[in-house]
Amino acid sequence: METCIIKSPLGCTKIVGDADGISQVTVLNSEEKVTDIIPVVLEDCVMQLQEYFEGFRTQFNLKLNAQGTDFQKRVWEALEKIPYGKTTSYLALSKQLGDVKAIRAVANANGKNPLWIIVPCHRVIGSNGSLTGYAGGLSRKQWLLNHENTTKQLSLF
Template sequence: MSELHQVDYQSPIGVVEIIGKAEGIMSIFFSERDTATHPLQPDTPQVLQDCLREIEEYFKGERIEFTVPYITEGTEFQNRVWSALTEIPYAETVSYRDIAIAVGSEKAVRAVGNANSKNKISIIVPCHRIIGSNGRLTGYAGGLSRKEWLIQHEKTFISWPEQL
C-alpha cells in the first residue's frame, strides 16, 4: 500500500480536505479549520492533483461529473448505496426512500441514511443530494448550511436547453 497524502482546497464554504494515495482518493471532507494548510507538494500523487483540480472546477461551476478514482471501504450494502448516490444527476435531489428502492431494499430507509452518513467521499459521491421524503434537508456531515449551499450552487450552474 502506498502512503497517504493530503491536499486542501479553500472553497467558498470552507476548507475541503482531500486525502488519498496513488491508487485513489480515500476521503473528501469539510474541515473546521479556517485556512487551507496542506498545499500541493512535489510528491503529491497525480490522483490528488487531479482531484484538487476537479473540486476547484466544481466550485467554479465548470464541472458536473468527476473522473478521479476513489476507494471506498464499507459493507456490501454501504457500497451499493454509495454507488446509487453517484447516479443522482447534478443539481437534482432524491429522498432516502428513493435510494432504498434503487438498491433493492425499499424498507431500508434508515439503513440508507446510516450508509449515507458514513460516506467519506463528499461531493464526488454526492450525499448532499439526499433529502427527506418531506422535501426538507436532513443530516450532512459538513453541516446543513453547506448542504443547502451545495444544492443551490448546482442549481445555479446547471445548463438548461434553450427554449424555442
C-alpha cells in the first residue's frame, strides 16, 4: 500500500491505495508533513481531489478498493449515487436499500466509510434536515455541503 498526505481546505488529507485501487481517504485532525513525491498509483486521486476542491469536479472517476462487509459495501455504493449538491436522509437510504428498519445499520455503515469525499457520506443528513454525525466533524460536513451548493448567494453590496 502506498500513502500520501496532501493539504486540503479541510486539513491534512491522507490517501492510501495501490494498483487495486484507492482504499482510504481521510481528513486528519492533526498537522502532518505533506508528501513531497506523490506515489504514481495515487496521482490521479490527488488530482481529482484538487479539482473537486477547486470547484471543477463534481464526480470522481477512480478505481476504489474499500475494505468492509458486504452490507457496508452496499451502503457505500448507494452513497456514490447521491448526486453532487444533493442530500438524502438515513431513512431514505434505508428505504432505497430495501429495509426501513435497517436505519441504524445504514448509519453505522455510513460512519465507517473509509473514502471520505469520494464516497460522499457527507450528503446524508437527518430526516428533519439536521446535520447529524460525520466522522470528520460537523463543521467539515457543513463545509462540504456548502462547497457543493450550486446556488451561490450573491451579495447586494
